[in-house]
Amino acid sequence: MSETSYRLVELMVVAASRELxxxxxxxVGTGMPLAAAALAKKTxxxxxxxxxxxxxxxxxSLPRLPLTVGEGITVERAAEAASMLGVMSMAARGLIxxxxxxxxxxxxxxxxxxxxxxxxHHPKYRFPGSGGANDIGSLCTHTIIIMxxxxxxxVKKLDFLTTxxxxxxxxxxxxxxxxxxxxxxxxxxxxxxxxxxPDTKKMILLKRFAGVSIGQIIEETGFELLVSxxxxxxxxxxxxxxxxxxxxxxxxxxxDMK
Amino acid sequence: MNNDLKKGKNTPLxxxxxxxxxxxxxxxxxxxxxxxLVSMQKAIQxxxxxxxxxxLGGFGQVRASMSAIYEIIKQGKKNLTIAGHTTSHxxxxxxxxxxxxxxxxxxxxxxxxxPMRSPVGLRLIKEGKLKVTEWSNASxxxxxxxxxxxxxxxxxxxxxxTDTFNFSGAREIICPFTMQKxxxxxxxxxxxxxxxxxxxxxxxxxxxxxxxVSDDDxxxxxxxxxxxxxxxxxxxxxxxxxxxxxxxxxNVDAVVLAPFGSYPCEMxxxxxxxxxxxxxxxxxxxxxxxxxxxxxxxxxxxxNWDDYLQKIAGNKRLQDLVKIAKKEINPPLIKDVWxx
Numbered sequence: 236m237s238e239t240s241y242r243l244v245e246l247m248v249v250a251a252s253r254e255l256x257x258x259x260x261x262x263v264g265t266g267m268p269l270a271a272a273a274l275a276k277k278t279x280x281x282x283x284x285x286x287x288x289x290x291x292x293x294x295x296s297l298p299r300l301p302l303t304v305g306e307g308i309t310v311e312r313a314a315e316a317a318s319m320l321g322v323m324s325m326a327a328r329g330l331i332x333x334x335x336x337x338x339x340x341x342x343x344x345x346x347x348x349x350x351x352x353x354x355x356h357h358p359k360y361r362f363p364g365s366g367g368a369n370d371i372g373s374l375c376t377h378t379i380i381i382m383x384x385x386x387x388x389x390v391k392k393l394d395f396l397t398t399x400x401x402x403x404x405x406x407x408x409x410x411x412x413x414x415x416x417x418x419x420x421x422x423x424x425x426x427x428x429x430x431x432x433p434d435t436k437k438m439i440l441l442k443r444f445a446g447v448s449i450g451q452i453i454e455e456t457g458f459e460l461l462v463s464x465x466x467x468x469x470x471x472x473x474x475x476x477x478x479x480x481x482x483x484x485x486x487x488x489x490x491d492m493k
Numbered sequence: 494m495n496n497d498l499k500k501g502k503n504t505p506l507x508x509x510x511x512x513x514x515x516x517x518x519x520x521x522x523x524x525x526x527x528x529x530l531v532s533m534q535k536a537i538q539x540x541x542x543x544x545x546x547x548x549l550g551g552f553g554q555v556r557a558s559m560s561a562i563y564e565i566i567k568q569g570k571k572n573l574t575i576a577g578h579t580t581s582h583x584x585x586x587x588x589x590x591x592x593x594x595x596x597x598x599x600x601x602x603x604x605x606x607x608p609m610r611s612p613v614g615l616r617l618i619k620e621g622k623l624k625v626t627e628w629s630n631a632s633x634x635x636x637x638x639x640x641x642x643x644x645x646x647x648x649x650x651x652x653x654x655t656d657t658f659n660f661s662g663a664r665e666i667i668c669p670f671t672m673q674k675x676x677x678x679x680x681x682x683x684x685x686x687x688x689x690x691x692x693x694x695x696x697x698x699x700x701x702x703x704x705x706v707s708d709d710d711x712x713x714x715x716x717x718x719x720x721x722x723x724x725x726x727x728x729x730x731x732x733x734x735x736x737x738x739x740x741x742x743x744n745v746d747a748v749v750l751a752p753f754g755s756y757p758c759e760m761x762x763x764x765x766x767x768x769x770x771x772x773x774x775x776x777x778x779x780x781x782x783x784x785x786x787x788x789x790x791x792x793x794x795x796x797n798w799d800d801y802l803q804k805i806a807g808n809k810r811l812q813d814l815v816k817i818a819k820k821e822i823n824p825p826l827i828k829d830v831w832x833x
Contacts (some may be wrong), residue, residue: 266606288630289552289579290704299824303605305552305579307761307818310703318705320638323631327650346655350627355660361615363603365657366579370631373651396656397627411654412665412674488826491609 241472243425244493245480246428246444248274250333251381255337260284261333262326262371262423265304267381268335268493271423273297273484286331290317302434304367323367326374330445333420334375336368338382343438343458344407345400345419345431347372347380348393350470355395365397372398373413377420384424389456401436426452428469433459442467498674501661503626506574506597509548509636509679511643517716522743529748530695530725534797536747537564540717541685542695546574548637548681550688551707551755553581553605554766556701558687560721560754560798566590567792577601578633578707582758582771588613590788594623599630604775608831611778628652634707636681640714648675677709686715688740689754691763693722697745698731698738703761705739712740721751723763743780753802753811765817768830770805799807 241249244267251271255261257280263272263356276283277296284293288307293314301309308317329342337360338347349368353359372378378400382388400419402408418436422429428441439461440452445468453460472480480490507544531539541547551557557561562583565573574595575584584601587593589611602614617623628636629653639647648666653657653676688708690699697720701708712718720740725748731738737762754760757767757774777787795801802811 287704289555298820300606302607302766303553303581305704307703307759308554310761314702318709319630319634319707320710320784323634333804350656357619358615361602363597363600364577364627365629366600366603367630368659369655370628370651373653376629397523397653398657399654402654408654412650412676413653414650466595487696487824488828489606491828492831 239474240447241477242469244490245477247381247423247425247471248480248490249430249476250469251379252278253273254379254423254428255280255283255333258282260286260331261335262286262288262322262331263335264304264337264368264371265275265302267338268337269304270300270337270480270484270490271381273300274480277407277483278478285368286322286325288319288322290319290322290324291315292322292325299487300489300490310357323370323374326371326381329376330471334371335341336371336378336380336398338380338398340388340390341380341422342390344401344402344404344436345378345422346393346396346402347398347400347462348395349480350395350397352394368398372400374417375416378418379417379423381423382478384426384452385455386457389458391458401431403462437461439463440466442469442470445471494811498665499658501658501663503660503662505662505679505681506626508682509645509647511680514640514682514716515643521716524695525782526742526744528695529697529745531747531749533560533564533721535751536719536749537561537568537570540719541565541570541744543570544572545684548576548578548683548686548711549580549583550645550686550706550711552704553600554580556689556756556760557583557755557758558689558721559583559756560717560749560751560760561687563792563798563801565592566788574632576681579630581605581718582774585613586612586774588617588623589784590792596623597624597628599626599628599633604771605747607771607775609775611775613778613784626662627657629657632663632678633681636678637707637710637714639678639680639758641683641710645680646677647680649678650675652676679810681714683711683715685717685719686711687719687721688712688739689721689751691722691760692724692726692730693720693748694726694728695748696728696730696740696742697740697748698728698739700737701739709739712744718745719747719749720745721749721754723752723754723760725750751798756802756806763818764814765824767806767810767814768825768827769833772830
């Protein structure tokens with residue numbers, strides 16, 4: 236593969252990594268969220284404090300992509316080798332601003348399903364469930380979600396609401412008892428990047444990948460997607476980003492299988 | 494306002510009653526330092542019964558209690574309820590061996606960042622053979638902390654507003670100080686905790702290298718605690734560094750020496766995942782017949798845990814996993830594992 240060509244999974248990870256600012260803490264899930272956070276730390280966000288629900292806080296530099304957020308290398312030269320209670324409590328008391336998740340289905344308010352497809356008792360497919368997702372989506376102030384973009388996944392009504400987004404809209408999280416001023420921040424997909432409209436908490440298209448039209452993104456979304464007046468085109472991954480992703484973030488090719 | 498408070502539609506599948514736990518502890522636990530080193534066969538026979546609620550230690554495929562699971566399967570234990578506080582390969586082989594009838598799910602039926610999932614859980618749910626309820630990972634951490642504090646519930650600011658809550662055994666409450674809504678999570682007092690650790694002494698003191706997950710509180714909250722350890726060390730190791738003791742002897746009922754006890758899962762600082770064996774297992778799950786054959790061949794037709802390790806991995810592979818953990822060699826490329 237030449238330096239200038241890249242796969243869709245790499246494009247998503249690069250786009251997601253750019254959404255993470257420096258000098259913040261992020262609580263990451265296994266897979267693409269972890270890859271994107273590790274890439275951010277090795278490029279524009281060297282002070283990013285990576286936190287893992289199994290107990291690790293702030294590994295200095297990951298030698299490869301951990302296959303789970305519990306893998307031993309997450310505590311190498313770390314700030315804490317704590318417990319799940321310790322890490323989740325950091326998020327509960329407001330110290331971890333960003334949460335980074337995947338999901339199987341999402342609705343217009345950024346609510347996520349990672350539990351079942353179909354009827355709960357007679358499912359078509361059974362996913363692992365919340366894991367730490369419900370906790371991360373409840374407690375972090377800014378949740379970033381990364382997932383494939385199509386009508387089966389971007390749906391009007393979730394088969395199961397595993398992790399809270401903005402629930403039913405403005406004020407719903409607060410009414411449910413969730414911490415105030417928290418909720419989904421970005422959704423990075425195979426087609427572009429969405430945010431949430433401050434007035435309605437509904438999903439809004441902010442950025443698109445090159446070669447993807449706004450019409451195509453609307454077409455692949457099963458609910459009414461708001462569109463920003465100024466939809467930016469996302470810059471292609473740089474050679475530097477791709478090289479660091481392939482050689483330093485994921486040298487044993489865990490992302491290659493996705 | 495209190496009339497509007499919601500309740501999860503399921504009931505907790507373990508006891509949340511502190512007084513029955515206190516009575517049990519006072520009648521069954523000793524604070525004397527007694528030697529507890531036994532075989533895994535005896536530990537499982539003596540301390541794990543059919544129908545028990547079991548909390549497995551570690552985090553999915555990291556520091557898993559595989560040598561204990563081997564023995565549970567070999568002894569044909571049935572109708573266990575498992576705390577799915579991130580369970581992965583450990584739960585999956587128990588399901589494959591028909592040892593489990595209920596799971597309190599936070600993360601279950603998944604295999605982290607592997608390109609394949611086991612369909613065993615889905616199959617059992619569809620056939621009506623497996624009851625599941627929904628929780629989140631932090632809710633297990635909170636529930637075990639609540640039990641370790643001798644309480645019946647703890648308040649939390651997650652689960653709220655979701656189907657995860659609706660399908661759990663949690664309830665909403667109002668804080669008497671702020672009048673804010675909380676999720677009340679029932680304390681979790683498991684019948685048995687099984688925890689694999691890096692080193693223990695014969696009395697049950699334990700050190701864990703790396704993250705603890707919720708194993709400190711799981712050991713305090715459970716009626717029976719079975720420890721398996723990569724290494725048994727002298728008591729002096731604990732006496733000179735008491736701040737490193739994650740689990741103290743008075744919580745523990747049995748200590749078992751189990752080198753490579755987490756295999757084919759990882760043991761932080763000691764050995765890496767056997768990706769070839771995890772792939773081998775996941776491929777076997779695609780057919781019922783193949784999976785039955787796998788359990789028969791590797792669990793029932795091997796003599797003991799050491800024989801299992803030899804039959805599946807052999808010394809050369811085990812030593813390679815140690816070398817990966819020590820950074821003497823690189824882990825395999827994931828595509829080489831799956832294309833093999």
